[in-house]
Amino acid sequence: MKLIYLGHSAFYIESGDFKALIDPFIQGNPQCPFELDDFPQLSHILVTHGHADHIGDTVALAQKTGALVVCNHELGHYFQGQGLKNVHTMHIGGRFDRFKMTPAWHGSSVEIDGKLYDGGTPAGFLIDLDGIKIYHAGDTGLTMEMQLLQSEKIDYALLPIGSNYTMDWPDVLRAVEMIQPKTLIPMHYNTFEAIKVDFDQLAIPEKLNMKMLRPGETLDL
Ligand code: NI
């Protein structure tokens, strides 16, 4: 089992035949060292919300690989309009297969011909990777709902830390307190100027179990 960081909020996770991308922002992602052809086989593509840096290359990759796209209802409708046939929609609180959709406090929209349309409620995903629990928060500020995740006994919490669009560093620490994951993996930072993070300026508690992944780095789970 492995997890690969693609930069920004994009991750690849694999366990046997389960080969999934989350928020596959590959082309146009200045951090991403991969190309679409590096993912010839995908079983699933999870999309947390409708923003270009999260929808990313979902349509092209799903068309190429036949991967099942998992997302909220409105995004599912959008993807079907883009020609995708293999779409599964779900919503917050629901479980499907290895996934549970979790709340995120953010926006969600899709662009069609230069106009913005509703992209449904933004979300995160809790993924059960054969006993290892990975929580990808999507884009979100700190929410009290995160307390509910503590009972899930999460191994890896992938949290946005870049501030501006999502939680700032003090709130990341509060989120970790609430969720109590074994390991924090930061995401959604340094991709753009607005979410630049200077780690020397952050108060990082000694007890914080944080695993920084370089874009392209693989973590064996
Ligand atoms: Ni967003």
Ligand code: MN
């Ligand atoms: Mn984003």
